[in-house]
Amino acid sequence: MKKNICLLACMLLFAAGCGKQQNEEDFLYQDVTEDMEDLIVVGVSQVGSESDWRLANTRSYQETFTEENGYYLIFEDGQQKQENQVKALRNFILQEVDYIILDPVVETGWDAVLQEAKDAGIPVILSDRSVQVEDDSLYACWIGSDFTIEGVNAGLWLKDYLEKEGRTEETINIVTLQGTYDSTAQIGRTQGFECILNTQKNWKMLEKMSGEFTQAKAKEVMEYFLKMYPEIHVVICENDNMAFGAMDAMKEAGRSYGKNGDIILISFDATQAALEAVEKGEINVDFECNPNLGPIVDKAIKKLEQGQEIEKIQYVEETYFD
Numbered sequence: 001m002k003k004n005i006c007l008l009a010c011m012l013l014f015a016a017g018c019g020k021q022q023n024e025e026d027f028l029y030q031d032v033t034e035d036m037e038d039l040i041v042v043g044v045s046q047v048g049s050e051s052d053w054r055l056a057n058t059r060s061y062q063e064t065f066t067e068e069n070g071y072y073l074i075f076e077d078g079q080q081k082q083e084n085q086v087k088a089l090r091n092f093i094l095q096e097v098d099y100i101i102l103d104p105v106v107e108t109g110w111d112a113v114l115q116e117a118k119d120a121g122i123p124v125i126l127s128d129r130s131v132q133v134e135d136d137s138l139y140a141c142w143i144g145s146d147f148t149i150e151g152v153n154a155g156l157w158l159k160d161y162l163e164k165e166g167r168t169e170e171t172i173n174i175v176t177l178q179g180t181y182d183s184t185a186q187i188g189r190t191q192g193f194e195c196i197l198n199t200q201k202n203w204k205m206l207e208k209m210s211g212e213f214t215q216a217k218a219k220e221v222m223e224y225f226l227k228m229y230p231e232i233h234v235v236i237c238e239n240d241n242m243a244f245g246a247m248d249a250m251k252e253a254g255r256s257y258g259k260n261g262d263i264i265l266i267s268f269d270a271t272q273a274a275l276e277a278v279e280k281g282e283i284n285v286d287f288e289c290n291p292n293l294g295p296i297v298d299k300a301i302k303k304l305e306q307g308q309e310i311e312k313i314q315y316v317e318e319t320y321f322d
Ligand code: GYE
Pocket: 050, 051, 052, 053, 054, 128, 129, 185, 213, 238, 239, 240, 241, 268, 269, 289
């Protein structure tokens, strides 16, 4: 029997069984514990619900960690706040879950709570984003995208595109709508693109600012960019929802963008709605980021259950669409 099932069963009964007769509760207790006996209990601490990518990612966990697949899922939405995620992790430890899946909003500030999980003997799997900790034995593995490569590929695509357009001598003014500062996706995509930017003497990064991965914030930031810089040639959006926010601002300002417009629009994630925008020529190129991480995390857990070794860093394969 998994160590935590009795505890969880008691919590469920407490919630459901108030006012019931003792013998009814005993019966229910037996039912719940027998049904749950073989389930692996996972606590998922999700970043929030800031983007379409995130919603797809949450769906992937919910569809993977089902009772039919042998799991009992406890899901906590951190609402983009690290303190909420730390609280969720501490609750998972109290509940004696079997595994913690952490999708950390930012990279730093996790050492203490991860040490608590380690001391409690609960393996932590980092999913999507990663952490910076002194001791990497504080987590079992990280499963996610190579965000730096995504950024490098965006830079290489732009270089190629401008070459084809014969614009290698022209000054190219760029602005970037960054994701949540200190998140792995923001760090990797910014740094990756800058690797190529630094090799192109005619490219000029006018300004970078966070749009917090949301459409609303990105619209505000893009409005500011458009007011500040009359000549913008390229907008890099570190996710699709921010590309939509940028599009809203450019539309309102009467600026043209995309394949047949004045401003080149580059995005990341490749969600359904954004791919439709690529097809219409509104977004020039979109770099895929796979949100379907549930099955890969499931595989890692199954291996750990069998006492097998797992790879510390596991990248998912991705492509791009233009
Ligand atoms: O690009 C964005 C989301 O961490 C890869 O977070 C993820 C990013 C994704 O909110 O849409």
